[in-house]
Amino acid sequence: MHEDELVSPIRKGAHDIALDRERMRRRRVYRLAAVVLAAEAYVIVSALLGRDPLPSLPAVDPLVLVPVLFFGAMLLLLVGTQVGSARSPHLTYRPEQVDVRLDDVIGIDPVKEDVRRSIDLFQTHRQFADQMGGTPRRGLLFEGAPGTGKTMTAKAMAAEAGVPFLFVSATSFQSMYYGATARKIRAYFRALRRAARTEGGAIGFIEEIDAIALRRGGMLGASSSRTLVGAASAGAPGLVTNAMMSEGTGGVVNELLVQMQSFDEPTGGDKAYNRLVAAVNLFLPATRQIRQRRPGRAPILLIAATNRADSLDPALLRPGRFDRRLTFSAPDAHGRRALVDHFLARRAHDAELDDPVARDRVAASTNGWTPVMIEHLLDEALVNSLRRGSLTMSFQDVETARITEMVGIGQPVRYTRAEQELIATHEAGHAVTAWLVAPNRSLEVLTIIRRGESLGLLAHGDCEEVWTRSQGDLRALVQIAMGGWVAEELFFGQTTTGPASDLAAATRTAAQMVGAAGMTGSLVSFLATEKPLVDAVVSDGRAREQLEQVLEDARATVRRLLSRHRYLVEALRDALLERHELLGREITDVLVAAHEAATRASGDVVPQLADEPSRPAPAALPLAGPTV
Template sequence: MAEELVSPIRQGAHDIALDRERMRRRRFYRLAVVVLLVEAYVIGGAFAGWSIIPPLPHVDPFLLTIILFFGLMLLVVVGTQMGGGRSPHLTYRPEQIDVGLDDVVGIDPVKEDVRRSIDLFQTHRRFADQMGGSPRRGLLFEGLPGTGKTMTAKAMAAEAGVPFLFVSATSFQSMYYGATAKKIRSYFKALRKAARAEGGAIGFIEEIDAIAMRRGGMASAMTASPMQGFHRGLVTNQVVSEGTGGVVNELLVQMQSFDEPTGGDKMYNRLVARVNLFLPAHRQIQQRKPGRAPILLIAATNRADSLDPALLRPGRFDRHLTFSTPDALGRRDLVDHFLARRAHDAELDEPTMRDRVAAATNGWTPVMIEHLLDEALVNALRRGSLTMSFHDVEQARITEMVGIGQPVRYTAAEQELIATHEAGHATVAWLVAPNRTLEVLTIVRRGDALGLLAHDDCEEVWTHSHYDLNSLVQIAMGGWVAEELFFGQTSTGPAGDLASATRTAAQMVGAAGMTGSLVSFAATPHDLVSAVLADSSARESLETVLDDARSHVRRLLSRNRHLVEALRDALLERYELIGPEITDVLEAAAQTPAPAPVTPPTGTPLAKVLHVA
């Protein structure tokens, strides 16, 4: 429907292109007049015998030095005062911007709305005059860092062919009283000036929450809790130094002043107003109305909920666009886009390989995917190649997910314990959750973890069933049960696993209504786990979920000890298994007959185990 509304007014040249050409001709005519006047003066002086450059008066050098000294001091004082209120923005010409909308990949729903906003911006006059609409003046980009907000704004300016005035909200802040509001006024003045000179302009304020937090007044700023004060940071100081909401008030006023008259119009209207004082009502001279400045203001933030509500109403930020992490199709487009500019082996041209990369980066932002491929190039360079392979991408992904591997000298007993623990996790995951992909199984220390299992959904899903959550609890119990079965006792290693299982079970009990009770502890202001543990009946249900999961995993691993042993031996030999290497070991072990059950040992020493994650 929006395309049908925009397309009729897009016939012919854009309003911005017409305004730009009109301004260019006006500047050319002014320059021509100046050149003709100078030329007439020179020619007239030549015929009349005048001196083209008048002789300079003789000035005493000592007096000239004093004049220059005091003039310089005055210039420094005035410059300091004027410089403190200058706009801190940077202006980019369209030809200086190296990105376009074709480079904005993976966020197609947002991109479609962005194109519509550009269409309305470029045809603002016809949309207003012929159709009676109000053009969009402000767009608010909200989303996680790295989702493409700044890049999209720059691409919009390049697509529209207008100057791009970039400014960070923190650069408005000043230690001097009133300087912040003055900088904001200067920025919008520069925005209006650029729009009138170039036919249009796009302004972009990065992290606008630094100057546009919800107004609470001086009292609330002084009585805020320590955490709230820390959360607000410099903004609280700004409120104190500039008055209650003074910065936000200035921003609100300026966003309503896009159509402010120019300096020439102000002077003309002032003169007309004085003349009209002497004229009767029916002979009054009409004053000039302010022209419509073709301005589009874009602001970006990842904390839109903390912005002042007055900023979010139509007429200021008319459109709110949410930049979320791309879905599977979006990530595949991003992989194609980034690989087209990076050297890679022929195997990465196969659609199946690119689909694997896209599937393995579920929840990643575009910047994270780009950084992943850059790290893959670094891995290729380290092994002496100028092109990345799929293995380089996988190694880079593992490093991004779980950190850089650190060599650790385990004792023989400790190494066997860690391998058994992680093999228990992987075996349970393979048996109870066929809808999950086993990505990394390692006993190499990464960060604080001495070993780990990384697994994810095979397909991109947005909801999880009771079976899915129960499987996660069982997988978390796999390491604990494996230690108990093979060593007769457990170490401190399962501590993190029990915490993870408790959080998942708390979601089942206290939020999803999966254990009989329909009471949601998520409706309380407290943490979900704390609220569940504080309630006696909910805690009992939580204990039941965890105990049932442990019992089920104990029966499962007791019947499949040979699978755990096969994975354990593979880890002790290779230290790290990636992707299909894990399932290959399990499938090979599953084809062999299961040995007779063995009674678990009791009280086997754990050889000075201090921490296993």
């Protein structure tokens, strides 16, 4: 059965939102018709009675009118200032004004499926509550890095549901006047309820909600006491420090918590009716009491977005407020390929970018990129095509844009000859080490062109998309970081300040092996402390010794490798001095040619060390990765 045919029973009926919108539309038409008929009847009766339907204006002395208008304007200005400071700062978008649908949300299929289910529950809220006895979702929290599609998804949900979209930035609630922030929050939720009752439903969206909903002082740092054992982790969890929140901030959070429970607040008419009924019931016996009106269920879905979900107040994250937390991550390889197809369909490009292999290479080379970053990459590729006088982008334009985005804009080489040789040797040491010890990594960019604060760099990455690192992978990264330091020592007899950042990178990776992953004998995790990982490892005597041993072993291994393969370093160094920058296959071509030349000169295969892995053929697909 096709996926589109797997429709739940609740989706087969008419949507509650659509029925409510049609009923309210007819009610507005009837009211307008009644007003028009009453006005027409008044005009006809006035004509039959011979009276002027519009009363004449009284004569007013200008000397009296001017002061009255002046003081009226001053009073209006004063009242307007007070009213304006408490006005909701939201923007309302009608469904037809939103130009994005869920089909335009690409690369986040797991989240997209849950979003579709949330829309179905929202559109059939009455059936879900009355027929099935469930409680409809009232709030969704979108968390994730910037540019992963949180705002775009929220807009698409409103367009798919066919209801107004009330967008507001959390910072726009803030005010310099005491109490104005809470009044703006109340006004926003009041507008949300009004739109839901008028239009049959409404979706509210608060951008960067952490601006007004940070954890209050005295609240627990974790919203759950549940312990998970045996869960694989892709990285170290971040630590959130409890900061003392001011009384004003706590009041804002309290107001937000209260308003998120106010979706079923009775309308003004219901309140007046219930007050009248309550007054009448005081005179009636208990058996003759008039029943008051119950508040109706307002079809509202509140969505909030943040990239700091761990710092939000725990009371916000309980069911009944934000019932669902959806994490927006960077898309995987399949998601990036879908994004490339989606964005290229709207941009002028050469025929070579219609080749599936070329598109696969673009998707593979943007590992870890968000949808916004991929879209920006193709825009920069169009800029590159304009610079060379073309109206369509080529694959080379995309590669040039990607390298610029990854390592920055290059500056002309203006080093002295000695500095060029030193920097070229240093970077060649990194590249040769990576080629020898890490067969699963692809060499991206090798350059001695200055980019930002970097005099030269090697960019390398995984040949395949991976989510965990083995002990061998981390040791290889430490060895690659040591490659430049060892190359300087071997070829010049001393080192410079150039490897300072390399040693810092090697120390951080080795600290993860020692203090977080249990790869050096000790099972104590320093992530359980409040200190940063490197600080905790360095300050512990035994852990520091293990850290020093990991770094020393890596240096010794790299020294043996580069001593045995000096010809590879020399070949890359000479190529860098000649061309200044090597990209992708250009790097591996130089290494393969030097290896084959050395093999022919010696008449045999150049021997490898016992701990040196066999090197496969150069990877065909370059991937973005960390820089050294």
